[in-house]
Amino acid sequence: MKKLLMLVILLAMGSLALAQVEKVAVQGVETTRAHTRGIGAIVNDGSVGEAAIKIIVTDAAGNPVAGAPVVWKVKNQKANPVYVVGTSASSELMLVRVFEGQTVEIDGGVTNEQGEACIRLDSGSRGDAKVYVTAGGVEGKTYRGKDMRVVWF
Numbered sequence: 001m002k003k004l005l006m007l008v009i010l011l012a013m014g015s016l017a018l019a020q021v022e023k024v025a026v027q028g029v030e031t032t033r034a035h036t037r038g039i040g041a042i043v044n045d046g047s048v049g050e051a052a053i054k055i056i057v058t059d060a061a062g063n064p065v066a067g068a069p070v071v072w073k074v075k076n077q078k079a080n081p082v083y084v085v086g087t088s089a090s091s092e093l094m095l096v097r098v099f100e101g102q103t104v105e106i107d108g109g110v111t112n113e114q115g116e117a118c119i120r121l122d123s124g125s126r127g128d129a130k131v132y133v134t135a136g137g138v139e140g141k142t143y144r145g146k147d148m149r150v151v152w153f
Contacts, residue, residue: 020059021068021136026148027054035152041124042097044086049122051150057115057135064115068136070108072119074098077128082150086120088112098129111135127152 035041036049044050057065070089076082076098084096089109098104111117121129131148133140142148 020065021057021138022060023058024133024135024138024140025056025058026133026140026142027056028052030146030149032151032153035123035125035127037124041122042083042085044091044120047122049124049152050085050120051122052118052120053131053133053148053150054116054118055111055133055135055140057111057117057138064111064113065136066111066113066115068111068115070111070117070133070135072106072108073103073132074106074119074121075103075130075132076100077130078126080123080125080127082127082129083122083124084119085122086118088117088119091120108133121150123152125152 031051033049033051036047040047041049057068059065074082074084079100082098084106087106087108089107096104096106108117108119128151
């Protein structure tokens with residue numbers, strides 16, 4: 001009986017976090033970077049081409065929402081691959097390679113206690129990627145409503 005009650009409470013808490021999400025604010029949006037040379041392009045190592053995009057998820061009162069599920073989508077607009085080298089859920093060696101014209105969905109885990117989550121991208125050559133995010137079913141917006149975009153030269 002205790003296990004069943006605990007499961008019901010956990011499920012209710014999970015749906016509560018989802019119901020609380022009012023705003024997904026994207027921090028750091030459009031950036032242009034030199035591409036990373038060599039193996040560094042596929043590793044989360046702070047190399048010159050890495051671009052981090054962070055979100056902050058809040059409720060209607062402006063308080064951070066922890067535990068909201070995050071889904072990132074990366075669309076590659078150039079012939080050269082773009083690499084997802086980390087998210088707040090994982091920083092393993094090259095999570096995903098996104099080829100020209102592809103849009104790839106990446107599980108971003110859940111927001112932390114401060115309502116934050118992030119993704120890190122890199123490219124080993126010229127590249128151009130658009131990034132989209134949802135948290136708790138709410139679409140992320142920039143302060144100007146622009147697309148999140150990273151361009152590598």
